[in-house]
Amino acid sequence: MKRDFDCDLLVVGLGPVGDVLSALATLHGLKVIAIDRSPTLFPLPRAAVFDHEIMRIFQAMGVAERIAPLCRVPDRYQFLTADRQVLLDFPVAPVGVFGWAETYALHQPAVEEVLRIRLAELAVQVELGVAFVQCTQDAAGVTADVVADGEARQIRARFMVGCDGSWSPVREALGITLDDYNFDEPWLVLDTIIENPGDLPIVCQQLCDPERPVTHMAMSGQRFRWEFMLKPGETAEDMLDDARIHALLNPWQCSDRLTIERKAVYRFHALVAKNWRDGRVLIAGDAAHQMPPFAGQGMCSGIRDAANLAWKLAAVIHGSASEAILDTYQQEREPHVRAIIATAIAMGEIVCLLDPAAAVGRNAAMLARKAAGAQDVSVAYPDLVGGFLTETPQAGALFPQPLAADGDRFDAVLGLGPVLIARTPLATQALPLRVVSLDAPELAKFAEALDRWLADAGADAVLIRPDRHVFGTGAAADLVSAWRAMAEQERVA
Ligand SMILES: Cc1cc2nc3c(=O)[nH]c(=O)nc-3n(C[C@H](O)[C@H](O)[C@H](O)COP(=O)(O)OP(=O)(O)OC[C@H]3O[C@@H](n4cnc5c(N)ncnc54)[C@H](O)[C@@H]3O)c2cc1C
Structure with a gap:
């Protein structure tokens, strides 16, 4: 085993979470090696939206001004009945308390490309086509076995973070198990390009139609997403048939104008890893938690993990805090993620209702509460609690980002x-x-x-x-x- 260190921090997996962690850790003065088993960026979108906290983290990385023009700020996010009555309405402030629009619709590969360019600007040692296999730990560091082009080698780091996605080989190597919410719904996800959208609505909507629950999102530019829930008895093979897809898109009368960029059947899960740290190895992003996409918060939560972890790792490595501060990462992040998962599941339970009689009851109850001024689901996520925080007023809250009269951000x-x-x-x-x-x-x-x-x-x-x-x-x-x-x-x- 190598005794000297190749880097302070080895980041395994360069999805959005690994990108952000690598950049922030580098800005905090750490020497980072970041590996990904794929030689290229994942070319297809997954996340459709992100929020103002994430744009603020992009700002800290020095890329917000480059990412904003790639995105579209939607007016609102709505959950509608089959006859288009509004069950839930989340208006989007164009400038929220954190100094950015509350929501951005994105094309994930375009945003990830900017993040990778930033890593190059920061001179992060990015190694693509390098797969993590396993690791061993000792009192001083972690030794990761990796393989590239069939050749095995080792990378020695003081700490390692697995940002290696839902199947996380790092999580597997540590033997960490998952807590399963047993939310398990199959959906067809369609990403399309429509050069001439015409009067196609530019919306972010969930159609809570028991006949066929549908998500419809105008993403950025000419990109539109539809998601169709599979009904009992339907298979992925049925749903991926082009004729079937065109029939599903019929109500939007755009089948003749669109190019299907990607069609895939996903099973939406809600899972949380039981431990996010084992000694000098931690996990973040989808490796640590997964959620159904109804709140648009999976990637956002992973990027918050990266922001929480980067400065704590730097504090430990620079000697200004002990290793125990790393335990505050899961203490702070897990309750926050679980609150968001609860929101995403609550939204999913509204959308995924297939029983027509139950849907009538749901609509009546929700519309009555809405008429009385109450909305069933809130997207005001909690402050951090416990962890590296005092017990004083506002501790754990995200500090606002005031804008100056000249547009400068705090x-x-x-x-x-x-x-x-x-x-x-x-x-x-x-x-x-x-x-x-x-x-x-x-x-x-x-x-x-x-x-x-x-x-x-x-x-x-x-x-x-x-x-x-x-x-x-x-x-x-x-x-x-x-x-x-x-x-x-x-x-x-
Ligand atoms: C249909 C759908 C809609 C979604 N919508 C939203 C949304 O609107 N908003 C939102 O915030 N989130 C959304 N999400 C969730 C979001 O896409 C994910 O949470 C996010 O992409 C996870 O990022 P990550 O960096 O943790 O993992 P990933 O993006 O999966 O990256 C993991 C990386 O690890 C690499 N890797 C894996 N194994 C190894 C190995 N052995 N060695 C080296 N590298 C390895 C992979 O190649 C990959 O690059 C959605 C997801 C889906 C499926």
Whole structure:
């Protein structure tokens, strides 16, 4: 076994999650090797939408301005009855509290291409056509056996993260099992290009028709997706037949104008890995959790994992926190992912109802509640709890990203490390983080918004983590001590 290290971090799998983790870890000063068994990018879309938190993470990576023009901002996401009454309505704010539009419809391969270009700009050592096989660990690091062009070799890293998708060979190698929600629905997914969409509706919709539940998404540019639920007795083979597909698309009267880019039958699952860390090896993204796509949050959740993990790995490797901080990754991320899975399943249970009588009852009940001003499903996802956080007001929330009058975004001032913003200046000797006074010139454009936020939180100061979650609010000196103590406590734990 090699004793010296090839890298600080070995990232296995370069889907969107591995791309983001590799970039952020590099920006945090780690030497990263990223491998993928495929020599090329996966050419077909899977994710249809992502949200403003993810665009903010892309911003931290330095690619948001390149990705935004590739995407379309939808007006809303709706769940409709067969006769087009609105059961659920999620309007999309063009600028949300995190400084970006609340939802973006994307073409996943185009976005992933930008992420890969960014890895090249950051000089990440990307090795394609290299497959992870297995690994061993010792007190200092991980040794991964990989194979490329039939040749076996080893890569030695201080830590390794499996971002290697739903079948995750890394998860398998660690023997980690999955918790299954037993949500298991087969759907035909059709990706199409329509050069002349004409009056085809530009929408993101779920048609909750018990005759045939359908998803219809106008993605970016000329790309449109339909998803058709399989009914009992229907097989993948039946559904993939072109004549059948054209019959399914009949109501949209566009079969003569479209090119089918991809047709596949997917089984939508809800699964969560029982352990996300085994010593120096962790898993993230689909390797750690999978969910049905009704909330459009599978990739988003994986990218949040990457943002949560990158700075913690860097803190450990740079010696500013103990390895125990890595346990806070699953502590913080798992409840968040489970809340989103619950939302995705609640949405799926509304959409996937095939019994016509039950659908009549569902519609009546939901429409009555909606008329009374209530909506059955919320997409306000929870704050982080537990983990590397204080128990102060707003701790665990994602800090907002105010926009200045000239359009500048607040995070540009924050940089990548932890930042304490305080009304009362703090004596600055050997602090483990950057301290900025509320009256500092660099905050001038945002001071009013920050002042309001601190007043609402009833706090003199806020400590913002590198992933933009609030570590805590209160007195500046207390927050610095809590950060130090928590890192030390973790070291002792
Ligand atoms: C129909 C559908 C619709 C969806 N819609 C949405 C949506 O609207 N919004 C959303 O956020 N999410 C959505 N998702 C989910 C989203 O596509 C996934 O969550 C996301 O792509 C997972 O990213 P990942 O990087 O974790 O894994 P992947 O993208 O699967 O990447 C894993 C990578 O690991 C590599 N790999 C595997 N084994 C090895 C090995 N042994 N060695 C080296 N490399 C290896 C693979 O080649 C691959 O590149 C949807 C999914 C589906 C199927």
